[in-house]
Amino acid sequence: MCYAQNEKDFVDLENKFLDLGCPSLTEYYEKNWRPISNEWVKCFKAKSGDFLNSTNNRLESFNSKLKSLLGHRSSLNEFVRGFFTVLSAIRSERDKAAADEFLKSKTLVPENTTVAAIRSHLTSYAADFVCQELAAVSKTVVRNSTNTSCDCCFHQSMRLPCRHIFLTRSLAGLSIYD
Numbered sequence: 001m002c003y004a005q006n007e008k009d010f011v012d013l014e015n016k017f018l019d020l021g022c023p024s025l026t027e028y029y030e031k032n033w034r035p036i037s038n039e040w041v042k043c044f045k046a047k048s049g050d051f052l053n054s055t056n057n058r059l060e061s062f063n064s065k066l067k068s069l070l071g072h073r074s075s076l077n078e079f080v081r082g083f084f085t086v087l088s089a090i091r092s093e094r095d096k097a098a099a100d101e102f103l104k105s106k107t108l109v110p111e112n113t114t115v116a117a118i119r120s121h122l123t124s125y126a127a128d129f130v131c132q133e134l135a136a137v138s139k140t141v142v143r144n145s146t147n148t149s150c151d152c153c154f155h156q157s158m159r160l161p162c163r164h165i166f167l168t169r170s171l172a173g174l175s176i177y178d
């Protein structure tokens with residue numbers, strides 16, 4: 001159920017689970033887990049635009065940096081000072097990465113005009129995802145998508161054009177990316 005790609009798959013799996021016929025388990029599930037399914041089911045999490053992030057790695061990374069700065073017996077004052085020091089350093093790193101994205105010129109020449117358009121409009125991080133989707137168009141099938149939106153996890157989560165949108169646009173005779 002956690003990895004359901006769409007609502008129909010989730011409902012099918014949930015029905016199988018409920019058909020197990022264990023009243024206490026069903027009650028526990030319906031009281032504690034069903035109301036927060038948007039927090040643990042892949043297709044529902046994607047709708048909130050989670051950028052395909054399903055781990056707490058960023059939080060763990062922050063915690064690790066904080067622990068390297070502070071000792072085990074730090075006072076509250078030392079903790080707060082250390083917290084804001086680490087936060088400031090992380091924000092500086094983020095700002096530098098963002099500045100590099102705009103200030104550094106790209107030396108790679110894209111192989112075609114679509115890739116060139118994608119790379120000129122998006123950050124390199126986002127463009128890598130979109131180029132992967134573009135490369136997968138030949139391996140995909142028509143889905144219930146329009147020229148600008150799709151219900152797949154990738155599009156819902158990243159808010160970027162997916163392989164299904166590219167395929168729909170291609171079949172409609174539109175330019176793949178504009």
Ligand SMILES: [Zn+2]
Nearest residue numbers: 150152162164
């Ligand atoms: Zn899609």
